[in-house]
Amino acid sequence: MVSTKFKNYLFEEYGIKFKNETLLEEAFTHSSYVNEHPKESVGNYEKLEFLGDAVLELAVSDYLYRHFPSLNEGQLTRLRSNIVRTEGFSGFAIECGFPAEINLGRGEEKTGARERKTLLEDVFEAFNGALFLDQGMDAVQKFLKLTVYPLIDSGEFTDSRDYKTDLQELLQVNGAIKIEYQVLEETKLPSNFKVALFVEGKKISEGSGHNKKAAEQVAAKLALIKYQEK
Amino acid sequence: MVSTKFKNYLFEEYGIKFKNETLLEEAFTHSSYVNEHPKESVGNYEKLEFLGDAVLELAVSDYLYRHFPSLNEGQLTRLRSNIVRTEGFSGFAIECGFPAEINLGRGEEKTGARERKTLLEDVFEAFNGALFLDQGMDAVQKFLKLTVYPLIDSGEFTDSRDYKTDLQELLQVNGAIKIEYQVLEETKLPSNFKVALFVEGKKISEGSGHNKKAAEQVAAKLALIKYQEK
Numbered sequence: 331m332v333s334t335k336f337k338n339y340l341f342e343e344y345g346i347k348f349k350n351e352t353l354l355e356e357a358f359t360h361s362s363y364v365n366e367h368p369k370e371s372v373g374n375y376e377k378l379e380f381l382g383d384a385v386l387e388l389a390v391s392d393y394l395y396r397h398f399p400s401l402n403e404g405q406l407t408r409l410r411s412n413i414v415r416t417e418g419f420s421g422f423a424i425e426c427g428f429p430a431e432i433n434l435g436r437g438e439e440k441t442g443a444r445e446r447k448t449l450l451e452d453v454f455e456a457f458n459g460a461l462f463l464d465q466g467m468d469a470v471q472k473f474l475k476l477t478v479y480p481l482i483d484s485g486e487f488t489d490s491r492d493y494k495t496d497l498q499e500l501l502q503v504n505g506a507i508k509i510e511y512q513v514l515e516e517t518k519l520p521s522n523f524k525v526a527l528f529v530e531g532k533k534i535s536e537g538s539g540h541n542k543k544a545a546e547q548v549a550a551k552l553a554l555i556k557y558q559e560k
Numbered sequence: 561m562v563s564t565k566f567k568n569y570l571f572e573e574y575g576i577k578f579k580n581e582t583l584l585e586e587a588f589t590h591s592s593y594v595n596e597h598p599k600e601s602v603g604n605y606e607k608l609e610f611l612g613d614a615v616l617e618l619a620v621s622d623y624l625y626r627h628f629p630s631l632n633e634g635q636l637t638r639l640r641s642n643i644v645r646t647e648g649f650s651g652f653a654i655e656c657g658f659p660a661e662i663n664l665g666r667g668e669e670k671t672g673a674r675e676r677k678t679l680l681e682d683v684f685e686a687f688n689g690a691l692f693l694d695q696g697m698d699a700v701q702k703f704l705k706l707t708v709y710p711l712i713d714s715g716e717f718t719d720s721r722d723y724k725t726d727l728q729e730l731l732q733v734n735g736a737i738k739i740e741y742q743v744l745e746e747t748k749l750p751s752n753f754k755v756a757l758f759v760e761g762k763k764i765s766e767g768s769g770h771n772k773k774a775a776e777q778v779a780a781k782l783a784l785i786k787y788q789e790k
Binding site for chain 2: 376377379380381383384385387388390391392395402403406407410462463467506508510512513516518
């Protein structure tokens, strides 16, 4: 159960007090907890996450559109994608003291789910979905103004690069070029992916990372360096 | 320039009257027109499209969350993805009489851009972005209630299947299985992709389509049939 201490903290720090506390509880409840406590009537956060994902996408888009008038559509899209990436939101979840409040099943607890970035991102999205349902978009914007937006303004997400897009833009300046990524190896616990990058069928680079996306970014970054050296 | 007739139609049919008509004009202006008319101060629709994309994503998510309480998160996600797909929104653009109002450059006009689905989708997104800026989310919801939502309720998007997700769910029921798609051929004018589908490194099927996504769906559908026959 979400603690009274946390509820007080939400109010004192962010001015947030849920009218419907069931929504707040649901946002912090993982499916593994629901499975282990079938008699409690609380649902898991997945549907709120579905909604919250779209809530954050619009909130951030709206903020970027209004506050960065000099950026073009491509730059805005890239900046938005840097912000709504897993790592970003999980950091805010930690900063806001979310991990301690998550209702988790025992099995998931043992495997360290409480610190897992993807889970923390899910809960951050679900929380914003719940806040949207409870109090509307203005309340979400107010909360993000105290958490996410200051980091956007500080340029935190501006430097973060999307190397796959950079590579595509570099190579396709004179027309379509076939760029492919192929998974070479995939291991679990700890999760590790190794991918190869092919340009017009020729292998250019390899990259490793904790998921496919991260591995592809590494491969694209190495390829970019190679092409820029030419 | 957006015609007076169209502005009247927007008001009579949907109750929409823009306070800031520059936003409406921008939503209907393609970059090719801006390039050919450098002295007109109108911008192209790309930034409104960036915003409108997120506006529609949230509007549709909110609608689905509230009106389909029996669906789980996976089903909601799939339904949303069917709705916000290119073909869907371009159809609404045609239905609302958007094509005739688009400000296009002469070159684009000759290549049939006015009927191009991706361009019509962009304009539909940009229009909703403009409406959101001019009058807020409630006005967007009201417009969608007269256009998009009746088709959702009629089940128009429910039958449309995501075979890649279906295949993943079928194969991964007992744990992670490596499913890969590899582009075999890619031709332009007309655009055609051919992909192969590998499961744990073994080729299972091939598919062709006008883009990579469509080709992958065909390959996944064929693979599904194979596995379900077993």
